[in-house]
Amino acid sequence: MAGSIRACASARCPPRNKEPDMTITTPDPRQGSASVFTAKSRARAFFQKYPILILLSIFWIVLMLAVAGLGHLVAPRDFMAMNLSERLSEPVGMGGTWAYPLGTDELGRDVVSRLIASIRISLTIAFLATLVSATIGVALGFLAAFLRGRAEQTILMVIDAQAAMPFMIIALAVLAFLGNSLTLFTILLGFYGWERIARIARGLAIAAQDQGYAAAVRDLGASPSRIYGLHILPNIASTLLVSMTLNFPEVILLESGLSFLGLGVQPPETSLGAMVGYGRDYIQSAPWIMLAPAAVIVVTTLCVSLLGDWLRDLFDPTLR
Template sequence: MATIGPPDPGEPTSPTLTAPGDIAGRSPSGTSGIEGRTPFQLAWQRLRRDRVAMISLAVIVLIVLMAFLAPLAAVITGHPVNEQYRTTGLTPDGLPRGPSSEFWLGTDDLGRDILVRIAYGSRISLLVGVASTALTVVIGVVIGLAAGFLGGLVDTILARLIDVVLSVPFLLVAIALVSITGPSLIVTVLVIGFFSWASVARIVRGQVLSMREREFVEAARSLGSSNSRIMFVDILPNVLAPVIVYASLLIPVVIVVEATLSFLGLGLAPPTADWGGMISEAQNYYTTSWWFVVFPGGALLVTTLAFNLLGDGIRDAFDPRAERLMAK
């Protein structure tokens, strides 16, 4: 007759059985203790450890806040953006006045407050940079997907179109078109977006060419998915990383191009506050009124530098191997 009691130390004991959920590291409630992380989550974790990129991101946030709070700057200083102070804002010789308690960053050649105009000018630069980049990415991604996935005659035609757009002297054609149509915000965005999509399309096309024969694409075909669904649902998420990197580096380029057009007198029509236009107006006063050149130029420099450094950080976050190779 069997007795109930503790096992004899000399007798072998059977291994303790665990539930399948315990073997997988799950809690009794059935939730997993190990969660997978997407490439974007991994990139964000690497980006957060990049001090230069995070400082650049903080600077960009401050610039965005300055753009949103531009009317508040006019209220605090008591100087509307286009108000000309001929008596208090200009010297008896008609020159701009330097920084003071009334005009914190000085005045321009018409006696307008430079601080307020820089704040309003940030709106134009950010709007053109983001809108043109968004238009560029949308056009480039669609054409790149179509060329890389469809192949054949479609790829040949679109690839030659990309080559033609890349070979066009962008700045000269942009100047010609803006001079014909007249300066305006919409024309500037459309011109920059139309001549910038080819680089994005070439990047996307190269990525799609290497993916269209992969197993997950063949599986989608076997399930009867249409070409558009495969391109935008199955392939597009896998090419977003290089597109995001390129877009982050394209924004400062677009801002500089917009400032260049404004400097040449082909940007927004006066008296709209614009950094490039302010620098253009200051070129005759750099020997007598340094603040007229330094502050608008500094705002443009800080903005483009912050976006470039953030773009470098995003690139390293998505492809850490490239950073290690460069270090070697």
């Protein structure tokens, strides 16, 4: 009976009001810094994937490509224009004026304008020569992988013979006997380094033949040119691209060396190596003539080499 009365009273009587919650909540400082921490982690992950040296290398290469493609639009003067009254003018920082920021050479020609023209010609020669070298190497590598047998052994013997020959001496002999022109010079440099690309292309093509996609296309009746051109080549293109980026700076140095010896790009055209060759006679009285193109050669080859090494590590599945 008492239990039923207590239950009835509790049902009729409204519940007592709870005391108001007087606690003061303070924001968690970790929540405020969460976005900052996320931004830092993202920045850290970005620079781990793209190191600062790689970003600087990409910036420099893009700058050189822009100069090579659009430099003639921003060049202050014609690179062949002479002004004997301003010959051997000093650059800015060494007593010169902004009329000639990098000074002038022995004939009063603007070093900035000549440097822009030299970058355009040197990079064009290096790019075309690397493209010729890659074409020869990939074609012979694929041919050796497809023919096998004695034909493959013959191609490998040619590759070994090319690798054993000092290319600089061969280039000097060819240019001395056949003369020099920009087309001949570019084609000659295209025969440099093709043997390495041929070895890589042959090995990758042999390995790709044993994989499923090449065997499936072969079973469907595809021709060898279609198998190698449309299926194997796209799958090994990343490795070949890395090989080309490693061959590119060597071609630049080779062109610079031959032009420095007077057997490369001939006047009135100019190149980075030719500018260094012109300035060697004035290295004590006017060192700025050769310092600017020499610095461009060093920085460009270094940036391309760094980018090639980074691409090799990026595309290497064993490092992932």
